[in-house]
Amino acid sequence: MHPSATLGEIAGRLGGELIGDPAAGIDAVGPLESATASTISFLANPLYEKQLASSRAGCVIVAPAFKEAATARGAAIVTPDPYLYFARLTQWWAARTRPLPLPGIHPSAQVDPAAEVGAHASIGAFAVVEAGASLGAGVTVGAHAFVGRDCRVGAGTRLAPRATLMFETVLGERCFVQSGAVIGADGFGFAPDAGRWEKIEQLGRVQIGDDVEIGANSCIDRGATGDTVIADGVKIDNLVQIGHNVKVGAHTAIAGCVGIAGSATIGAHCMVGGGVGINGHLSIADRVVITAATQVTRSIAKAGVYSGLFPFDDNASWEKNAATLRNLHALRERVRALEKKQT
Amino acid sequence: MHPSATLGEIAGRLGGELIGDPAAGIDAVGPLESATASTISFLANPLYEKQLASSRAGCVIVAPAFKEAATARGAAIVTPDPYLYFARLTQWWAARTRPLPLPGIHPSAQVDPAAEVGAHASIGAFAVVEAGASLGAGVTVGAHAFVGRDCRVGAGTRLAPRATLMFETVLGERCFVQSGAVIGADGFGFAPDAGRWEKIEQLGRVQIGDDVEIGANSCIDRGATGDTVIADGVKIDNLVQIGHNVKVGAHTAIAGCVGIAGSATIGAHCMVGGGVGINGHLSIADRVVITAATQVTRSIAKAGVYSGLFPFDDNASWEKNAATLRNLHALRERVRALEKKQT
């Protein structure tokens, strides 16, 4: 269905040492195990080496260490970082097989006359762009997307259908906001007043750097006073909640279902696993890795890997251990008593 | 407010042994404890037996074992599986009390001329159906719903208002996608490149079988290469995240707030409790039950019930046990030392 490419075109465009017939046709990029003779595949993780020999892939992208094994079975492209090569290949592949968004403003869209729309922007059906908003060159606004008043969206940024930017949100260049993401909703702020909650209007904004990706149905709240700030290159998966006044450092990656409470500061180059929670007002150093499902309850001052989850087990074993855990402190006291008697 | 039905009509339509006046009128389906003389209720769980005697329900659906107890207090319908009977009753009730979606295309909708729309389809206000999409007979597309290019939606499937199908998504027959669900957004894939992340374009699709329900604001990502696959009869609750290339087997039920990381394979007839997380690249057998809030960190090869959550307690007790837990390994060493001394 997709137009096919030759190995020669691929290597010509993306580099690497091609070993094999440059005229061989490729019509899919895919994993080793389901590859056919017209699939280009890759081996990035040595754990999958045994899949290499049995794969029917027409060509495999490999590191120099696997050159021999790869060429023993067919064509190969040898490159120092096969995974990165694969990433670039997917980009090139998507660019040539996917239709470009139609330039211009769909007749059904509502773009306020007091909004600025850059050259080559594409605005989809039923999109709303309010007064004072500014869209840079080549911005794509999907169907049903909402760009509130006084938002600024940098050049080349794409808003998927149904992405929502509440008023005054600032987005950098080449960002990608997926469907249903809500940026700039009110943070969760209330002052107690004799048993009721008095709303703290959220007067700040959301500021997002360049090359940021935000997943489907994720939320980034506006600051209470001052801004919520997401630095350049941050990648955020789906269904992530980022509270008001959070700061996320450059190139940090945040997996799905993470919740970061208000005013937490996350360093640069961190990796936050799926389902992690981070309490409010904490500070996390650069290059911290937090494994899935950990709840971070105090600041982390040092790079490293941090974890905290209850190991799962069959239900009966878990139940016995959990019951003992409920009396763990008492068990420690019993050990202490035994130790005393022995001395 | 709703048109009432007689017990005779209900039993005539849905079967069961009716004991009582077939002309008695019913105007609500409801739980035993708040039932009135015109409510039909059910007893499925023997734990609620004591509610039976005191309920004012006009009729109670019961299993044969409760026939005597039920008829001692009024009308009853006796059937081998009261809960299933109740399910079918709700379907019948909803069908007769809820207005049908208007057939045809709402004048405000944007349906590309290059989309196929089956007979008796209903497309709501401001819906978007892009080129190459195909909607089967009797499909309902709610207001503000989005059906991207080349999507295929099987006969009888309903998209609630604001459901989103990104391009190339395949949905089977009789599915139900609730509001805000996003199917076919990009998976979370990036290759590291000298401290930055290089996007891996997600070239696969989402393929969903027949009779699948997907909850509000849930997300199912498209495959990186190859497809994300949800088999027939799968039921997914709200705010669930399903990563790229996940496979979910037939008739598996997934409760709210679950996160399933990329390339995990879940068997058929599984039950995944609320808030569960499943790490990527794992494999889970058929008929596995995972209780709420468990994080699954390795594959599960055998049917059974699996758990892993920290038992909650009053804060003071929890804190003492948690503090001991932090030194649990040292405690084990102390026990070992005591054991050595004793031998």
Added chain:
Amino acid sequence: MHPSATLGEIAGRLGGELIGDPAAGIDAVGPLESATASTISFLANPLYEKQLASSRAGCVIVAPAFKEAATARGAAIVTPDPYLYFARLTQWWAARTRPLPLPGIHPSAQVDPAAEVGAHASIGAFAVVEAGASLGAGVTVGAHAFVGRDCRVGAGTRLAPRATLMFETVLGERCFVQSGAVIGADGFGFAPDAGRWEKIEQLGRVQIGDDVEIGANSCIDRGATGDTVIADGVKIDNLVQIGHNVKVGAHTAIAGCVGIAGSATIGAHCMVGGGVGINGHLSIADRVVITAATQVTRSIAKAGVYSGLFPFDDNASWEKNAATLRNLHALRERVRALEKKQT
């Protein structure tokens, strides 16, 4: 950019003892540490007292105990509850700096002739209001918002862009529903039938009281039979899931990423921390505080603070403790054996 206010205006409007020049101009409300000479700030938490002396804020709102420290450095407003004063100040500030929604119905909106729209209501672009819906006076319906048939929305309630109320939902007065929230989707109910799931149509509704706030992309499901009920003054953060037939008592606050399973009953004045899960069919007393990431697996009959999370640690320490935890029950048996030998 925003019109500035004088300290005299602020104290005139909101009260408190102003110590300083009433003519001094203020153009921002902000935190102590980034304040400038035209910022009004506040000190609510004595932990931040040391920020007071070094802050460049033009005026600080303080409690009587800090009057001396505050006036030593510049202007101050003295009031018994500075945080509540700050909340009211943000409300006043927002009201004077933010444009009012345009009254009337946007020409692109679809409002059914059989819907009632109260005086001074504002209905945004592409909003849908179905037949039988009723909107009270001064209601705001944002762009792309959806109000299903027979919904009732009380006076002064605001629906942000892309908020969704499914049919028959009842919302009180002065509520705020943020973007992407879905109220009244089907609850997750299925009866097993020989390995398949039979849908239980959800015949109930969602009933929400006055002064309720519901966060972005949160979900509140309609009841199966009978209603899901959220009482007055409840505040719900983003990405929260509330199952069918849940009852939430007045003035309870629920932080982000919480999941409450079906038919749970939560008391009034509770505080539910981020990422908490609550099993179905439980009952939780008034004034219960549940700390972040706790899974509540049984009812709580008494006010108090409850917790249950695995303390996080560096990965190596966690792994050792987790491994021991998997054999905790055996460790207890070993301690018991030691105790026996000693007696």
